[in-house]
Amino acid sequence: MTVQTVLDFLWELAPVKYKMPWDNVGLLLGRRDATVSRVLVALDATADVADEAAALGCQLVVTHHPVIFQAVGHLTDADPMTETALTLLERGIAVISMHTNLDCAPGGVNDVLAERLDLRNPAVLHDGETAGLLRAGEVAPAALSVFAAFVKERLACEGLRFVDAGKTVHRVAVGGGACADFIPLAVENGCDTLVTADVKYHAFQEARIRGLNLIDAGHFETENPVCLLLRDKLAAAFPQIEVILSQHGDWIRFF
Secondary structure (H helix, E strand, O other): OEEHHHHHHHHHHHOHHHOOOOOOOOOOOEEOOOOOOOOEOOOOOEEEEHHHHHHHHHOOEEEOOHHHHHHOOOOOOOOOOOOHHHHHOOOOOEEOOOOOHHHHHHHHHHHHHHHOOOOOEEEEOOOOOOOOOEEEEEEEEHHEEEEEEEHHHHHOOOEEEEEEOOOOOEEEOOOOOHHHHHHHHHHHHOEEEEEEEEOOOOHHHHHHOOOOOOOOOOOHHHHHHHHHHHHHHHHHHHOOEEEEEEEOOOOOOOO
């Protein structure tokens, strides 16, 4: 097994055509022909994850968020933002990142999120599309406080923020990560509630004005469930290699 073999499989799972133009996905560190016998799956390639991969003897880390996102002019230990990438290279550990292509792909981040929140008949919010960022589906009618408590439990949130627009929760849109820009789209498609993350103050205001309940459940919490899917898919496709789910969680804490 090689890094390229795993990459080819992941391209089938989340084709590159689904990525946003500004994104950086695929094999971001390492050699394509490197042999792989053990893989670590994580949301982010942090320093802790790099140490975890080395301790476990992994030759490859598969992440959702890109280990290198924007262009860098140097890769040295002088820059804490790129030092982890340097450490991984020095240890001979490759990194494959599947980001917005995995967000948009059928069966990816947002389908997993919809399933985790028990949405019935989830579909891409853009009519007629088979791929896209948001999913929308139905839940049994509930008060927002009840549904928010359910979201908190299902996603293992330490806490969450929400704005109540006075609507009973029934048709719900979900977007892992930062999808508050799609508030108008959710409203246009008859949704009464949007679950996403990284919501700014004025987005909460906009949602309330437009009559949309808005829940910020956390970036890590809304996206991390896809790591379990990646672990299971890779393990099923490559029984000859060991695929391990990272034990490192969100570093954001609530007081």
